[in-house]
Amino acid sequence: MKTYLECIPCFLIQALRAGRLARLKDEAIYDMLCELGGRIKEIPMDSPPPLTAIGVYELINKHVGSDDPFKGVKEESTKAALKLYPKLKKDIENSDDPLGLALRLAIVGNVIDFGAHEQFDLEKEIEEILHQPFGRWEEKEFREELSKADWVLYLGDNAGETVFDRLFIETIDKPVTYVVRGGPIINDATLEDAKLAGIDKVAKVISSGFKAPGTIIEKSSEEFKKLFYSAPLIISKGQGNFETLSDVDANIFFLLKTKCPVVARHLGTKVGDMVLCKVSNL
Amino acid sequence: MKTYLECIPCFLIQALRAGRLARLKDEAIYDMLCELGGRIKEIPMDSPPPLTAIGVYELINKHVGSDDPFKGVKEESTKAALKLYPKLKKDIENSDDPLGLALRLAIVGNVIDFGAHEQFDLEKEIEEILHQPFGRWEEKEFREELSKADWVLYLGDNAGETVFDRLFIETIDKPVTYVVRGGPIINDATLEDAKLAGIDKVAKVISSGFKAPGTIIEKSSEEFKKLFYSAPLIISKGQGNFETLSDVDANIFFLLKTKCPVVARHLGTKVGDMVLCKVSNL
Numbered sequence: 001m002k003t004y005l006e007c008i009p010c011f012l013i014q015a016l017r018a019g020r021l022a023r024l025k026d027e028a029i030y031d032m033l034c035e036l037g038g039r040i041k042e043i044p045m046d047s048p049p050p051l052t053a054i055g056v057y058e059l060i061n062k063h064v065g066s067d068d069p070f071k072g073v074k075e076e077s078t079k080a081a082l083k084l085y086p087k088l089k090k091d092i093e094n095s096d097d098p099l100g101l102a103l104r105l106a107i108v109g110n111v112i113d114f115g116a117h118e119q120f121d122l123e124k125e126i127e128e129i130l131h132q133p134f135g136r137w138e139e140k141e142f143r144e145e146l147s148k149a150d151w152v153l154y155l156g157d158n159a160g161e162t163v164f165d166r167l168f169i170e171t172i173d174k175p176v177t178y179v180v181r182g183g184p185i186i187n188d189a190t191l192e193d194a195k196l197a198g199i200d201k202v203a204k205v206i207s208s209g210f211k212a213p214g215t216i217i218e219k220s221s222e223e224f225k226k227l228f229y230s231a232p233l234i235i236s237k238g239q240g241n242f243e244t245l246s247d248v249d250a251n252i253f254f255l256l257k258t259k260c261p262v263v264a265r266h267l268g269t270k271v272g273d274m275v276l277c278k279v280s281n282l
Numbered sequence: 283m284k285t286y287l288e289c290i291p292c293f294l295i296q297a298l299r300a301g302r303l304a305r306l307k308d309e310a311i312y313d314m315l316c317e318l319g320g321r322i323k324e325i326p327m328d329s330p331p332p333l334t335a336i337g338v339y340e341l342i343n344k345h346v347g348s349d350d351p352f353k354g355v356k357e358e359s360t361k362a363a364l365k366l367y368p369k370l371k372k373d374i375e376n377s378d379d380p381l382g383l384a385l386r387l388a389i390v391g392n393v394i395d396f397g398a399h400e401q402f403d404l405e406k407e408i409e410e411i412l413h414q415p416f417g418r419w420e421e422k423e424f425r426e427e428l429s430k431a432d433w434v435l436y437l438g439d440n441a442g443e444t445v446f447d448r449l450f451i452e453t454i455d456k457p458v459t460y461v462v463r464g465g466p467i468i469n470d471a472t473l474e475d476a477k478l479a480g481i482d483k484v485a486k487v488i489s490s491g492f493k494a495p496g497t498i499i500e501k502s503s504e505e506f507k508k509l510f511y512s513a514p515l516i517i518s519k520g521q522g523n524f525e526t527l528s529d530v531d532a533n534i535f536f537l538l539k540t541k542c543p544v545v546a547r548h549l550g551t552k553v554g555d556m557v558l559c560k561v562s563n564l
Contacts, residue, residue: 008319012291029287033287038322
């Protein structure tokens with residue numbers, strides 16, 4: 001997916017949100033927005049937005065004075081999600097349709113902002129999300145592909161969400177290779193975050209080899225590329241991975257919540273809709 | 283209300299939206315966003331956003347090559363609203379509570395995007411909005427103040443909405459002075475737009491003397507200032523007037539739909555809520 005005009009103000013919104021999350025003072029956020037505004041003309045409009053977002057988050061790191069300003073936020077998210085793990089694990093085991101529930105929970109992990117809630121509220125929110133209707137939900141096709149695949153490449157997204165990915169991986173009876181970002185960017189999961197969530201106990205965890213809030217194949221490691229092009233089934237979590245892989249010819253199923261009008265337009269859904277969709281059906 | 287950090291990306295969103303509405307090509311909108319981004323550092327953060335928006339809309343005019351790029355859009359909106367006028371007039375006359383209905387319709391006028399719908403859809407949308415709950419709705423206090431006032435100063439907002447203001451003015455049995463912008467800015471109503479809506483048949487129409495998408499008292503004409511400070515009751519329509527008058531000591535009732543999180547926070551409502559609220563209750 002290329003960068004649309006709508007993405008330009010959105011980069012400023014992301015910088016502002018990230019600055020707040022990193023507890024930058026208003027004056028520093030203002031300086032950052034001025035600097036970012038002056039650099040709009042450097043944005044390559046033919047690249048997917050997550051590639052541009054790298055520069056945006058480097059700018060944030062510079063203003064915060066840290067290479068990983070969301071380290072604490074990520075740890076808190078993972079720990080909050082891990083507290084929910086035992087109950088959700090039992091729910092799946094006791095379900096009439098463990099795979100169906102685990103699939104829905106995997107998307108719940110993409111929806112929730114773990115930092116913003118107490119455990120009680122999180123449980124309530126999970127229940128609510130599980131009962132929301134879906135925008136595109138190609139579950140039948142997904143189940144068929146999954147049953148045929150002898151292993152799965154799973155592209156992770158945020159820390160915290162990782163715990164829900166783990167529940168899903170534990171439920172499908174398949175070998176999984178779980179891919180994390182090549183380094184810390186926003187609250188996206190790295191090797192360290194995946195380990196804290198216990199993914200390494202249920203899957204082989206590898207880094208994409210490139211630090212972006214999405215999956216840029218041509219910039220990724222040879223190891224990743226080999227896996228990507230040989231995988232019988234790829235599960236891609238979240239909007240960043242969608243934005244970078246929506247034009248790629250591979251057996252990808254996207255599992256995400258649509259968070260902006262540009263992506264919603266691409267998918268033919270509304271903003272806020274939850275989606276399970278095969279790339280070749282786009 | 284001062285300018286918040288959240289307003290900075292929003293200026294870019296407004297420029298983008300206005301560029302689209304004025305049918306600018308994507309390349310021209312991109313150039314405009316680059317120029318605006320480079321000028322973020324000129325934004326006076328202690329001024330209300332509509333004062334800054336003047337510069338944003340001047341930039342749009344420059345790129346469109348017109349002093350009034352929304353002239354056509356405004357005319358279409360007013361004409362679409364005038365088609366609804368006879369039916370709504372009858373609805374008010376036949377209502378058990380004409381003032382209550384006219385008040386709700388006045389806010390409906392602030393909510394609707396006339397350009398985007400056919401007449402049939404507009405009638406349906408009006409019905410839906412009339413049945414939505416309100417965020418803050420100080421109707422009892424408003425009715426008391428209105429019954430005591432011997433005349434009303436009514437601060438208009440957008441073209442099209444003016445027709446709904448006219449219905450309200452016809453319903454309250456009071457002399458009204460209706461204020462429009464000092465010149466064309468976005469789709470805000472000017473003298474010409476108010477006349478097309480027939481406001482001049484039911485009220486004295488004056489210009490504020492200043493061209494901004496809000497009411498900047500210190501920049502307005504002496505005639506306006508005199509009226510403003512002597513008015514027993516002021517009805518202020520829309521978010522732009524709220525942003526510029528929320529700190530002013532006068533007998534103002536705001537009638538608006540909250541369209542952004544900053545204003546919603548000020549009002550203690552949610553984005554999208556409809557509000558009738560006295561300035562001294564803020």
